[in-house]
Structure formats: C-alpha cells, structure tokens
Amino acid sequence: MVTVQIDNTAVIDPAQQADIDKFERMLARYKAGEIPEDVMRVFRLNNGVYGQRQGGTNQMVRVKIPAGIAHPEHFEALAHIARTYSRGWGHITTRQNIQFHYVQIDDVPDVMRVLASVGLTTREACGDTVRNVQGCHLAGACPHEVLDITAWARATALHFLRHPYAQRLPRKFKINFSGCATDCGQAMFNDVGIIAATREVDGGVEAGFRVFVAGGLGANPHPALALEDFTSREDLLPTIEACLRVFDHDGYRDNKLRARMKWLVEKLGFEELQRRIFRERKFLLASSSWPGGIPDLVKIHGDAPAGRHASVEATPVGQGVELGSRRNPDNGRSTPVSIGSRAPHDKWEKANVVRGAAKGTVSAYAWARLGDITADQFDSLADIQRELGAECRVTNRQNIVFRDLSEHQLPRLFESLSAIGMAEAGAELLRDVVACPGADTCNLAVTQSRGLADAIGNRLDEEGLAEVGGLRINISGCTNSCGQHHASDIGFFGAERRAHGRSAPGYQMLLGGYVGDSQIHFGTKALRLPARNAPEAVVRVVRQFTAEREAGEEFRHWLERKGGSREVGKTLADLDEFPLPDDGPEFFVDYDETGPYEAVIGDSECAT
Template identity: 85%
Template sequence: MVTVQIDNTAVIDPAQLADIEKFERMLVRYKAGEIPEDVMRVFRLNNGVYGQRQGGTRQMVRVKIPAGIIQPEHFEAMGHIARTYSRGWGHITTRQNIQFHYVELDDIPEVMRTLASVGLTTREACGDTVRNVQGCHLAGACPHEVLDITAWARATALHFLRHPYAQRLPRKFKINFSGCATDCGQAMFNDVGIVAATREVPGGTEAGFRVYVAGGLGANPHPALALEEFTAREDLLPTIEACLRVFDHDGYRENKLRARMKWLVEKLGFEELQRRIFRERRFLLASSSWPGGIPELVTLHGDAPAGRHAEVAATPVGQGVNLSPLGHQSNAQSNGQTNYQSNGHGDSQSNGQGHSNHQANGHGNSQGNGTAMPVSIGGRAPYGRWQQANVVRGVAKGTVSAYAWARLGDITADQFDALAAIQRELGAECRVTNRQNIVFRDLEEHQLPRLFEALSAIDMGQPGAELLRDVVACPGADTCNLAVTQSRGLADAIGDRLEEEGLTEVGGLRINISGCTNSCGQHHAADIGFFGAERRAHGRSAPGYQMLLGGYVGDTQIHFGTKALRLPARNAPEAVVRVVRRFTAERAPGEEFRQWLERAGGPRAVGKGLADLDEFPTPEAGPEFYVDYDEAGPYEAVVGDSECAT
C-alpha cells in the first residue's frame, strides 16, 4: 500500500488555528504545573481529547464527522494519523465519530493540524458540549424521506460549534436527524431528535419537522418525547437552541449522574419543560445568536427529498416492490422468485430486475402489515450475496448505494488510504453509519462489480454489513475507564460463533454490546443486547454479562430491551446462537423478532431456556471463565475516574 502524503501547508480555518494554538499554550502551562489536573481535563475534553484507562500521557482523540459525511482527503488524513500517531487503526463510533487511541498528549496539536488541513475538528467531540450532530446516512438517497436532512444537520453542527451556550453545559448534549419516521438517525434516544414530517395546509401539505426531546440511554434509559406536533422549517434552529438554553439553565450541575436532559422531565414535569422551551424560543429573537429562518446551507444545497424511483412509486402495494414506511419489505415476488431480503431493523432491498432497493440503517422494526420476513442470504456466489445484502436502491435519479463492512467498526491505516482511492475512482459520496460502517453513495449499476472487487481486496467486502454479522460494540475495557468487560472481545467471539453456525447473514436481528451499564454500545436498543458486569463464582471474580432481548427503535417509537438472564462472558456467544436458532426455526412467515419474542413468552421466558448457561465451572475445571476476552491474566474489575461525567 502506498503511503499517502499529507499536505501540511494547507490553509487552516482561523478559528481552528486559534483552537490549536491555545491547546499548545495550555499544554505548556499544564506540563509546567501552572494548570491543575481537573482544569486541564475539562479543557482536553472540550477539545475532543479523552483519557484512557491506561493512564499516563496516552489519550483517545475523537474526530467529529457531522452527518457522517466523509471525503477522500478525510480518509487520507485519518490513515496518516492511525499510522503515525495511533496504533495503526481508527474506530468508528455509534455517533458517526472516528476516534484514535494511544495518541501521546504531546502529539495532539499535530493531530489537530492534520485534521484541520482537511476541514475536520475534534472541538466539542467530548465534554459537556453539543456533541457531533448525527444524520441518517442515507439522507438524500432514501425513497421514504420527507426532507433531505443533510444540510440541516450540517447547519446545526456549524451553528453550535463554539457557541457560547455549548461550552460548559451541565452534561453532554446530543442531536440527531432523521429524514422520515423510519428514524435511521435514531432520534428517539437523544436529547434532541429531529424527524422530518408533514402537515396538512390549505392547498396541500407542508414539509417540516417533529422535534423530540429528553431521550437517552445509559443506566436509566428514557424515551424521547414529542415537543410539539409540528415545527416549521424556519423555526427549527431556534427550537433546538431553546432546548439547549433550558437545559443549561435548569439541568442538574451538582449531580452529574442526573445531569442529562432526560432528568429534567422528572425534575420539572414534561408540561413545564415544554412551557420553558416555548418561552425561550419566543424571546430568542432578541438574542445575538438567534438562528431563525432557513439556514444558508439549506438555501444553498436544498433539502428536497430524493423521491422514489418511478417504478417503485407506480407499483401497487402488495405487488412487486412494496416498500413500507419503515423500509421493511413484503415477501414480494419477481420472476416467480422471492426477491426481498430483510437486513434487520429498517433495512430492506430487492433483487428484482429493474426494481428499487431500500436499506435504512435504523433499528426500525416495522410493525406494518406483518409481511416482512428476515431470511438468510447464503448459497449464492460471493458477488451476488454482497449485492443482495449490501446494495441499496431507490433514489429517483437512479443511483445506488452500497455498504463497506468494518469489523467492530475498526479501519486500518491502509484501509483508510484504500477507501480514499476507491471513493475518488468511483466519484462516490461516502458517509459513516451509526452501525460503524461506511456507505458509498451516488453510484451507478456498472460500478458495483468494481466496488465489490476493491472492497474485497481490503477485507471490507463481506456480505451482510448491517446484518447479524454486524455486531456493534463500544471500546470496552480495552481503553475505557468505566468498562468492566472487554466488549470488543465478546463481539469478536459472537461473530466467530455465528460464522461457525452459518448464521452471520441472517437478517432482521441486531446485536449490540456495552462494557458497562452506560450503553455506549446502545445495548438497550438492540434485539439482542449485552452489558458487562462483574460476577462472583467459587470465591473468584469473573467477567459476566446481562443479556437483554427485544430492544427496538423505529417508526418514531422506542422500546428498551428487557433483561433475560445473566451469563458468564464465555457463554454469551452460545446464548446468542441458541436464540437465533430458535427464532429462525419458530418464526411464522413475516414475523419479526419482537413479535416472535412476545409469542415465545417474552425475554424472561426465553432466558429461562438458557438457564444452564448461567453456570461457572470451578477455576480448575474452566480457567478460561475467569479470564476476560483479549486478556492473559485473571479477571479483575478495574474502574477508573470517569471523564464522561467531568
């Protein structure tokens, strides 16, 4: 692989340059003992630099990718950072960031300069700030969207970057955008979640938004609640800023464990929270930061929806291609063969000739007409399997999109460089997904074989990105101070076990893992979720997990997974295999996981069928049960100071 040279003479935005120079000054003062540790910690976090459990001067650096939009020069800069300053690879997060670990504190300014040279920043990627603004990665390429939310998400990110109110909030503040009710952007568990919507007006319909507030995961998950029935386009940014200001004024500052916006619902009651937000919005016109009207980026780039391919729009429901409002599919027929493949929650596509596919990477399990049928895609040639599982069609202009799979969300330096070359060669747009993959967009049909060939050459062309193979995990005890288990190691073990059983390409199921209760791996919102916990057995500490079943987000609804049983870490892969086997064997035609789960008696009933797995052998009989994945020595639950709640 040819190493890409980074242009260090590129013109850097003055605001970013000021950030970097300030970081350098603060670092000199900190090393001289002039700045206390706690003050430097807050400063680091606001600049996207997070301490690791290893301590010392090694840091995690988080790069914001607003709306997931990533360019070839971004890939190249990240390849350079991974190769030069980190451990040879970067990690995609569930919030469309890319982060690098084991970066020396003294190297941070140069990392920032490299990123700034291509227009990227770490500013406010961590800390008590407005974090990276997410958006559906198929925005502008989705046949269901009401509005293309791309420019809206970018405008929101720019408005709050360095915003005075966004620098020292009670806690972090997360904003997500979805273009339709499928909710691929996962609005329903964020501080502010925005979903494009319509309302009836004289003479037709008006496109705008429905704003949801006070959602969150963590140890105490809370569903987002609709602020009002409809928010006009010109009122959207003032509404978001009003939410932020109320959070700043009324959020808990003395108790960080109760400092997220979701706790304001308990503190104030939802009606009072609404009243304060509306009051703030009403008088925001008097503020110097009033962002009312249509943002310039939206005016420049537009927000018209992609629209459906003509053939999709003309197909009667129940015949041929039948795309539900949630991106699920009917068991449609084409040329006498079933041609639809469910890719899980909100993911669907068609292999019929000339028909359109849609794959939406939300967790939206359609309740719809009950005809969606997740199936396996095995038994085809590699390219056919990849095309069926990873390719998305449905844009009015006739282009297609395709996923590149990143195992555990990791991308090596060489892969970063190769992705840049592929993107340039195909003239594609790329976006980071919230399931830790990359999607290539604006492709043409004839480019798909070449894309598959190029991705396969760098081990990113496996079929089933977004299917069961696509296990999502937080960094866990590999680097995080709060984690008590190696969630990445478990994700790998589950993937290997599913491969052994031929189950990796089953659709309609999502697996998410967190190394603690805080749900950075979003375990609450997955069909099968795990969070790490210390267990005691035979007088010894051992790594364990709580298994949850039935999580769901989509159709502007959210249901959090319910506890099924506790397990030794070593038995969790077998538990997954058993649940998946039972689901695929027992489901009725068109039945989704949550429907089957209810029919099977619910999570606890299914968990009882796995009770034999909740047993620890003695340390002599099963020493591996007392050693966590990716570890060599005896398990010990070590939790450091949380920088998440600083």
C-alpha cells in the same frame, strides 16, 4: 501501497488555528504546573481529548464527522493520524465519530493540524458540549425520506460549533436527524432528535419536522418525547437552540449522574419543560445568536427528498422501512437474508446493496470489522471514492456506505473492497455486532466487549446465521450503554460475576430493544450468564426466532408471542453456570486477555 502525504501548507480556518494555538499554550502551562489537573481535564475534553484506562500521557482523540459525511481527503488525513500518532487504526463510533487511541498528549496539536488541514475538528467531540450532530447515513439516497436532512444536520453542527451556550453545559448534549419515521438516525434516544414529517395545510402538504426531546440511554434509559405535533422548517434551529438554553439554565449542575436533559422531565414535569422551551423560542429573536429562517446551507444544497423509484411501493404511515437493516423496501417487513451457496459477489450484492431512490443510484456498505479501519484501509477508501466519484458516509453501526453509485460500478467496488478486507457480506446485518471500546481502553468498562462482539460474529458465521436480517446485536462493557445495548434486538452489558470464590467476566442479556416508526422500546432483561456462554445464547435465540417466526414477523413481536424476555431467558438457564476453575479455566479469563479476570474501574471522565 503508496502513502499519501499530508499537505502541510494547507490553509487552516482561523478559528481552528486559534483552537490549536490555545491547546499548545494550555498544555505548556499544564506541564509547567501552572494549570491544575481538574482544569486541564475539562479543557482537553472540550477539545475532544479523553483520558484512557492506561493513564499517563495516553489519550483518546475523537474526530467529529458531522452527518457522517466523509471525503477522500478526510480518509487520507485519518490514515496519516492512525499511522503516525496512534496504533495503526481508527475506530468508528455509534455517533459517527472516528476515535484514535494511544495518542500521546504532546502529539495532540499536530493531530489537530492534520485534521484542520482537511476541515475536520475535535472541538466539542467530548465534554459537556453539543456533541457531533448525527444524521441518517442514507439521507438523500433513501426512497422513503420526507426531506433530505443532510444540509440541516450540517447547518446545525456549524451553528453550535463554538457557540457560547455549547461550551460548559450541565452535561453533554446530543442531536440526531432522521429523514423519515423509520428513524435510521436514531433520534428517539437523544437530547434532541429530529424526524422529518409532513402536515396538511390549506389542502396542500407542508414538509417540516417533529422534534423529540429528553431521550437518553445510560443506566437509566428514557424515551424521547414529542415536543409538539409539527415544527416548521423556519422554526427548527430556534427550537433546537431553545432546548439547549433551557437545559443550560435548568439542568442539574451539582449532580453529574442526573445532569442529562432526560432528568429535567422528572425535575420539572414534561408540560413545564415544554412551556419553558416554547417561551425561550418565542423570545430568541432578540438574541444575537438567533438562528431563525432557512439556513444558508439548506438554501444552497436543498433538502428535497430522493424520491421513490417506480419499482418501490409507497409505505403506509407508521410502517417505516429501515433500509439499513434490510427491511424489504417492497413491503416494509423485516426479512431474513438468505445467502446459501452463491458466489461472494452475489452474497455481497444481496446483503450490502441498497436500491430504490428515484434518481436510480444505488448505495453499498463497506464492512469495518468491529468498527475498526486500518491506516492502509483509510488510504484505499480514499482511492476508491475518487475512482468511483462516490459519496461516502460513516454509519451509526460502525461501517462506511458508498452512495451515488451506478449499477455498472458495483463489481468494481466489490473487487476494490475485497482487496482490503471490507467486502464481507452482511454489513449492518446480524454478523455486524456493535460494541463500545470496553475494558480495552475505557476506565468504566468491566468486560472486553469488543472481544465478545468478535466471538459472537464468529459463532454466527459457524452456524450459518450471520446474514439474518432484521436483527441487531449491541454490547456495552458496563451499564452506561455506550454500545447502545438498550436499543437493540439482542443486547449485552458487562458485569463482574462471582463463581467458586473467584471473579469472572459476565454479561446481562437483554432482548426486544427497538428503534423505528418514531418510537423506541428498550430491551428488557432475559438472564445473566458467563461471558464465555454469551455467543451460544445468541445462537440459540436467533435459531429459535428464525425457525418460529411468522411471515414478515419482527423479533420484538415474536418475543411478545413467546411470553417476553424472561420466558425466553428461561430456555437459556443452563448457560448461567460456571464450571470449576480447573475444569473451565477460560471462564475466568475475559476475551482478549491472557491472565485471570479482574474488574478494575478507574476514574471516569464521562461525568467530568
């Protein structure tokens, strides 16, 4: 493959150039001993540079991809960074960022320049800031959307980038957009989640939004709550800024463990929180940063929904269709995908292709194993995107979706993705296990969550269960839910276990998490078990579900019928056993490790 050269003469936005220049100055002063460690830590976090477990000069650099929108030049820049400054690959996060690990601190300004040359930034990707603004990756291509939220998410990201109120918040602040109640953008567990909605006005229908606030995961998950019944398009950005300002004014600053917006509900009560947000919004007109009215980006690009193709039936209110998990767009019910012995292309098309938009285009997923994309794959994605004239977006399940395709382009896309190992059937289905970075690089993780994700995917493949639809598996290496284990059908979080006088890697298994239909249910505990037995536990649960489910029955409803997580957990009780170390030495070694397990927790920069 020919390596694409990055254009070093590209014009860089003055604001980004100022960020780079300041980073260089601050880094020089820090190395000279003029800036204390704690001050430098906050500064680099606000610039998307995060310390990792290995310490020293090793850094993780996080790149924001607002609404997940990626262009060929973005992929090429990411390829260059992976190849030149990291370990040969980048990692997609559950918030549509791209992370690079083992970047040396002295190289960060050069990385920033490469990104700035294509309009990307690390600014406010970490720290107590407004983080990357997410959007449903099928926005503008989904037959069930009320509005195409693409331009809204972009406008929100631009409004808060370098915004004075977005720099030193009590804690991080996350904003998500979804185009319909299905909530593929996962608005229901964020500080501010926006879902496109309608209301009847004077005999007509007005499109706008429902704004949900104070959601969050972490060790203490909290569902987002509806701020009001309906928010007009003109009022949306002022409403979001009002939420941010109230959080800045009233959020805990002396206790980082209780500093997220969800804790304001406990501190103030929800009615008082609402009152303060509405009051802030009312008088925001007097502010120099008032963002009222329809944003220019929305005026230019529009927000009209994709519309339904004639073959797609309307979906009743409250029965959203989550295309990302292959809920059948004809009936809105979660349906298992049957793969059988079809040819690889047929398997891929059945499992990875989404149809149904009125304009007749199709979308197709490219599978990124464990959310990782190599430098060569990044370059190839750029080539494929240019050749097909497609639009690409990063998904919140760590894949890439190609959009605006025609039917006749699908064979060529499959051929191209196959050549780079990204055409696995079942992207975003059961085999597509989501995991945080875990103990590979994170200071808080106690287990190798990525290794477990790989083991579960392989075990599902062996059992012929990898392409089951309507089920999702998420893994975190600790209780903090960076892998979003609370919100998945089957979730795991890492925990140290003690057996036969020795430490061993273990997990808590949760069942029944769900996000959709403008609601969220957090998974509940089923049982604890050794890390090595977690793949078998998944296989048993999935096998039982597929054998016993009623027509169109979702996992959470089957779980309720079986008596809940604890009852299903009882059927797995034999898996919560550790053999003697001599009989099963692998039980005392974590995935992707070679030596005895040891739970090592360092100082976290998550709460800095």
